[in-house]
């Protein structure tokens with residue numbers, strides 16, 4: 001039997017842990033479009049996040065110690081309210097910093113590449129107003145960084161047949177690149193460059209869907225509740241265009257990927273700074289709270305089911 005999977009990714013502080021924590025009560029109560037076959041019961045990472053949320057706080061960022069921080073897990077889910085095909089939801093690591101570092105140093109492990117190659121879809125997180133977002137560089141510098149990063153890696157990252165799908169980029173004149181920039185390393189890599197790199201890996205590595213369709217990538221702007229109502233109403237793509245123009249540009253032209261944008265609030269408000277909201281939140285069941293804006297060709301649609309980004313990436 002072909003094992004279908006989709007993978008959940010994002011940089012540091014992008015909202016992954018709180019999202020997974022928020023999914024758990026919905027899985028337990030069998031609410032929402034995704035149903036878990038069986039919930040693994042020894043996942044400290046998820047249990048901890050659920051506990052925080054149930055007490056009315058966001059879970060803190062995951063352990064940044066590289067050794068302790070690794071805690072891959074997967075869960076088998078079905079879409080279409082339990083009637084869809086079985087798919088593995090892979091959360092390949094718990095610290096976005098690991099991803100940031102791996103991308104910055106071009107040292108994505110074979111293990112991670114294998115996870116990407118097995119997946120036929122992804123959910124990519126970027127968080128609104130995170131103080132960990134490294135501000136955009138100007139276009140010219142960011143473009144040069146991307147070119148430098150791309151120079152030696154395209155052919156070696158995934159297998160050749162996958163690499164061939166990507167148009168080779170024109171390398172910049174070596175002198176120009178060396179003169180104008182020093183390649184940043186580690187978490188200082190601008191967030192939008194990190195996101196473009198993640199996207200490039202997805203273009204290279206994701207498998208075609210079982211039905212022959214393009215791999216789907218749901219891009220989730222997390223903590224969407226923190227944005228001004230006016231900015232929110234413009235939709236997640238408009239937000240990305242303002243904050244991460246390089247990444248937004250890449251999303252508009254992703255070749256073999258099918259991309260859709262989502263604006264997500266895991267519980268529907270800000271537990272950290274809005275006491276009134278927090279009191280209201282604690283009075284109701286967590287599985288009934290949170291929302292997502294879905295942006296597609298028809299415009300922006302609000303929905304209550306926070307599982308929708310995953311469900312869409314799975315093909316629903």
Ligand SMILES: Nc1nc2c(ncn2[C@@H]2O[C@H](COP(=O)(O)OP(=O)(O)OP(=O)(O)O)[C@@H](O)[C@H]2O)c(=O)[nH]1
Nearest residue numbers: 013014015016017018058061062095096223265266
């Ligand atoms: N207001 C609001 N804040 C959120 C929401 N989701 C996440 N946050 C905030 O974002 C912070 C980071 O979220 P995490 O879930 O820890 O992010 P992460 O991607 O797991 O981060 P790393 O573990 O560092 O990789 C949280 O501590 C919250 O402050 C949301 O829906 N609304």
Ligand SMILES: [Mg+2]
Nearest residue numbers: 017061062094
């Ligand atoms: Mg985390």
